[in-house]
Amino acid sequence: MGRVAAIDCGTNSIRLLVADVTVSDDGSRWLRDVHREMRVVRLGEGVDATGVLAPGALERTRAALADYTAVLRRKGAERVRMVATSATRDARNRDEFFDLTRAVLGVEAEVISGDEEARLSFTGAVADLDAPEGPFLVSDVGGGSTELVLGSWDGVRADVTAARSVDIGCVRLTERCLRDDPPTAAQVEEAVAVATEVLGEAFAAVPTDRAKTWIGVAGTVTTLVALAKGLPAYDSDEIHLSRLSLDQVREVTDRLLALDHDGRAALGPMHPGRVDVITGGALVVRTLAEHLAAQGVRELVAGEHDILDGIAFSLV
Numbered sequence: 001m002g003r004v005a006a007i008d009c010g011t012n013s014i015r016l017l018v019a020d021v022t023v024s025d026d027g028s029r030w031l032r033d034v035h036r037e038m039r040v041v042r043l044g045e046g047v048d049a050t051g052v053l054a055p056g057a058l059e060r061t062r063a064a065l066a067d068y069t070a071v072l073r074r075k076g077a078e079r080v081r082m083v084a085t086s087a088t089r090d091a092r093n094r095d096e097f098f099d100l101t102r103a104v105l106g107v108e109a110e111v112i113s114g115d116e117e118a119r120l121s122f123t124g125a126v127a128d129l130d131a132p133e134g135p136f137l138v139s140d141v142g143g144g145s146t147e148l149v150l151g152s153w154d155g156v157r158a159d160v161t162a163a164r165s166v167d168i169g170c171v172r173l174t175e176r177c178l179r180d181d182p183p184t185a186a187q188v189e190e191a192v193a194v195a196t197e198v199l200g201e202a203f204a205a206v207p208t209d210r211a212k213t214w215i216g217v218a219g220t221v222t223t224l225v226a227l228a229k230g231l232p233a234y235d236s237d238e239i240h241l242s243r244l245s246l247d248q249v250r251e252v253t254d255r256l257l258a259l260d261h262d263g264r265a266a267l268g269p270m271h272p273g274r275v276d277v278i279t280g281g282a283l284v285v286r287t288l289a290e291h292l293a294a295q296g297v298r299e300l301v302a303g304e305h306d307i308l309d310g311i312a313f314s315l316v
Contacts, residue, residue: 003034007068009101009109011044011087011143011171012277013219014061016068017308018075021316024052024234029313030127034075036308038219038275039064044087044144048172053091058100065104075113076096079315080295083307085117086143086164110211117307118147118163124309126153126216129301135161139210140306141284143171143277148202150211153199164205168198169283170220170274178280181260191280195287217306219274220281225302227268228252234269240304242263246252249289249300253282266272 006017018035041060047053063169072080072257088094088111089246093265101109112120121140123253131154134159148170151160177183177191231238244252256264256279274281289300 002079002316003075003077004312004313004315005072005075005080006308007080007082007105007127008063008308008311009043009061009065009082009084009088011047011085011145011169012042013038013040013143013273014043014064014068015039015308016071017312017313018041018072018077019309029316031309031312035071037068037071040271042143043173044090044171044271046175047087047090047144048175051091052093053097055085058096058107060102061097062100066100069105073256078104081311082107082109083112083114083117083120083311084109085142085145090144113165115163115165118149118165120310120314121147121217121307122149122151122160122163122310123158123313124306124311125215125303126303127309127313128303129153129213129215130133133213133307136215136299137206137208138215138217138303139221139285139288141216141281141288142169142218144169145172145244145254146199146284147200148156148204148206148208150208156302158171161210162206164202166198166202168195168284170277170284172280173284174277182258183279188283191283193286195284199284199287199291203291204259209294211292211297213301214292214297214299215301215303216285217303219277220273221285221300221302222268222304223271223274223278224249224252224282224285227255227261227267232268234271236304239302242302244300244302246289246293246298249286253286256282
């Protein structure tokens with residue numbers, strides 16, 4: 001058993017997991033959370049339009065990372081891995097980000113490829129599921145990108161069949177299409193068209209018709225589940241492995257589309273950092289749901305374990 005720390009820095013949020021990893025004689029591994037935390041820093045704010053990381057976004061990320069570094073050192077993490085995804089892959093001034101993370105954390109941040117991001121997400125997502133429910137399709141809707149991964153899980157190892165990362169997520173779609181609040185019908189139509197076109201690249205690369213179970217991970221999906229279940233506040237235990245029908249996905253998306261900023265902010269499970277971008281994320285999820293329903297998968301399983309857990313597993 002070893003204590004590890006995983007940090008996932010995405011387009012919208014930065015997250016920390018400190019966990020004890022146990023490996024059994026048969027090679028199976030499991031995690032016991034010591035500390036898990038998420039902060040919305042919006043690192044990718046404006047990157048889609050400007051091509052650079054904004055000074056304010058870099059400062060928000062630095063402050064969060066400084067706090068995380070203090071936590072993981074206090075908790076006694078023996079190994080640390082930090083990965084950075086879509087926003088840093090795209091930014092011309094990404095060296096500023098690397099200098100910042102090296103100075104604060106003391107280790108190099110890794111800008112992982114879309115395929116590696118997808119593989120780690122799959123490993124973290126399927127560990128709590130039963131092998132006969134596979135093949136599994138894992139979707140990770142982030143701020144700037146969405147990953148689709150198809151694979152199987154035998155209870156010990158994950159076998160990835162196909163994976164694709166495409167440049168669409170809650171921040172990108174909101175900034176690109178949803179200019180009014182609430183968005184107009186024309187803007188929603190535009191956003192759906194963009195999501196459909198970009199996700200089409202992933203559907204062409206990943207044979208989603210082979211999937212038996214669809215698992216959605218990351219904050220957009222888990223927030224939608226919390227809203228659909230009518231939770232008064234965000235509750236990870238209530239959300240993890242909950243299931244939503246296609247009709248429920250449609251209903252909660254329509255409800256969000258009708259609300260303005262204040263209306264969304266007043267929803268009990270809504271994280272303040274997701275208020276501005278949750279509608280774009282919901283449209284991405286709904287587009288996925290419509291596509292999969294046409295192939296016979298009409299239910300979404302929400303997973304609280306994702307790339308962060310996959311990063312932790314990779315340290316053993």
